[in-house]
Amino acid sequence: xxxxxxxxxxxxxxxxxxxxxxxxxxxxxxEVGPLQLEFLRGQGLxxxxxxxxxxxxxxxxxxxxxxxxxxxxxxxxxxxxxxxxAGIEELRAAGLESKHAHLAVTGDFxxxxxxxxxxxxxxxxLFTHLYANHIVRCMKRVREVMAPGTKFYAxxxxxxxxxxxxxxxxxxxxxxxxxxxxxxQSVDELAYMAKVAGLxxxxxxxxxxxxxQQMALFSRxxx
Numbered sequence: 001x002x003x004x005x006x007x008x009x010x011x012x013x014x015x016x017x018x019x020x021x022x023x024x025x026x027x028x029x030x031e032v033g034p035l036q037l038e039f040l041r042g043q044g045l046x047x048x049x050x051x052x053x054x055x056x057x058x059x060x061x062x063x064x065x066x067x068x069x070x071x072x073x074x075x076x077x078x079x080x081x082x083x084x085x086a087g088i089e090e091l092r093a094a095g096l097e098s099k100h101a102h103l104a105v106t107g108d109f110x111x112x113x114x115x116x117x118x119x120x121x122x123x124x125x126l127f128t129h130l131y132a133n134h135i136v137r138c139m140k141r142v143r144e145v146m147a148p149g150t151k152f153y154a155x156x157x158x159x160x161x162x163x164x165x166x167x168x169x170x171x172x173x174x175x176x177x178x179x180x181x182x183x184x185q186s187v188d189e190l191a192y193m194a195k196v197a198g199l200x201x202x203x204x205x206x207x208x209x210x211x212x213q214q215m216a217l218f219s220r221x222x223x
Contacts, residue, residue: 036061049119055126058086109141121152139197157184
């Protein structure tokens with residue numbers, strides 16, 4: 001599944017040392033990172049909970065989760081090995097190596113490798129870079145690590161209707177598309193994908209994202 005999105009480009013060690021990884025995942029490091037923790041705490045996340053971060057990248061949000069959660073309770077996966085390497089460097093620089101975060105590289109959203117069910121799952125700015133079939137794959141793989149009460153939150157660029165072919169400008173210089181990266185989806189489109197994956201969807205909507213990404217909550221069907 002190489003080449004799902006542009007984040008498959010491997011950064012050099014010099015680029016990581018120069019902090020280029022912070023911009024490779026969209027920048028806004030100091031805005032979007034803390035926002036993720038603030039949001040999940042508002043949804044009930046406690047230090048004793050386990051969290052898996054799908055598409056964690058170089059730990060823009062992860063570094064805040066690692067600091068907040070109990071030792072060993074943060075897990076992150078990403079397709080890009082160099083971004084994971086950058087994330088390890090970010091943790092080291094923040095003095096958080098002793099918190100024993102679990103990071104892994106995977107090309108197909110495999111979180112089963114950790115061998116546990118999670119209390120919370122988060123995927124920020126991931127669906128915005130995936131084709132629909134890859135979103136369904138992600139949802140199905142995430143379902144494998146969800147217990148009946150697990151909460152799975154994912155952000156997306158909203159569209160006013162299904163099959164919305166026209167580009168949508170969300171903020172200046174951020175325009176989403178029906179069939180090219182960055183992608184938008186309607187609520188009905190995401191709900192259908194969730195149903196295919198055995199999940200149910202609830203819309204949260206605005207959660208304060210500076211680029212106006214919306215938020216959805218997914219749970220296991222019948223939970």
